[in-house]
Amino acid sequence: MSAEQRLQELGITLPEVAKPSHSYVKTRLSGTQLWVSGHTPLQNGTYAHLGKVGAEVSLDEARAEARVCVVNLLAAVRAALGSLDQVAYVIKVVGFVASAPDFYEQPKVMNAASDLLVEIFGEDGRHARSAIGVAVLPGNVPVEIEMVVEVKA
Numbered sequence: 409m410s411a412e413q414r415l416q417e418l419g420i421t422l423p424e425v426a427k428p429s430h431s432y433v434k435t436r437l438s439g440t441q442l443w444v445s446g447h448t449p450l451q452n453g454t455y456a457h458l459g460k461v462g463a464e465v466s467l468d469e470a471r472a473e474a475r476v477c478v479v480n481l482l483a484a485v486r487a488a489l490g491s492l493d494q495v496a497y498v499i500k501v502v503g504f505v506a507s508a509p510d511f512y513e514q515p516k517v518m519n520a521a522s523d524l525l526v527e528i529f530g531e532d533g534r535h536a537r538s539a540i541g542v543a544v545l546p547g548n549v550p551v552e553i554e555m556v557v558e559v560k561a
Contacts, residue, residue, distance in 0.1 A: 411492035414528050415482075422483040423451075435488040440561060441499065444484050446554040448547065449476035458548045462511025465550040470505065471520035477503075477553040478524045485557060496558040497532035498525050504552045507541035514539040521553055 415422070428434055428445070436443045449455060461470040486492055503518040505511075518539040525533035535555070545552050 411528050422486055425483050425487045434484045440559050442488055442557045442559055444481050444555050446552045447477050447480040448549045448552050449473035451476050455549055457550055460506045460508045461550050462508035470517045470550050473551045474517050474521040475524050477551055478521045481555055494560050496560045498535040499556040499558055500536045501555045502538045504540050504542050504545060506545045506550050514541045
């Protein structure tokens with residue numbers, strides 16, 4: 409089953425990709441790798457949760473936000489490539505989790521993002537990954553994720 413078909417089966421609709429609000433691009437194709445800038449869990453023009461995970465945002469809420477980040481990342485990939493079926497595999501995912509001082513479960517937050525990529529791309533969605541706890545993220549969002557994908561030749 410193709411990635412595009414899998415999205416439909418999962419009932420996921422990719423949003424329109426907004427223009428960057430600062431001095432960067434959403435994606436950059438370098439050879440056969442598409443580098444995708446960090447995306448936040450913006451959904452329908454708003455954020456469901458703001459604050460630090462382990463304080464204002466629960467682990468389950470942060471996991472849901474990580475999945476929204478992946479949906480936004482995939483929208484940028486589709487906009488750049490025309491179809492998710494042009495993705496050969498996911499190379500790397502980097503997740504930033506705004507964390508309360510005593511929150512140590514950043515990998516559990518990022519597992520939600522990783523699991524969704526595997527649901528969509530199968531084994532080609534498995535990737536190298538970093539899950540990094542940070543003091544704060546832009547706009548007080550709890551999660552921001554970036555990724556690199558290999559493009560089919």
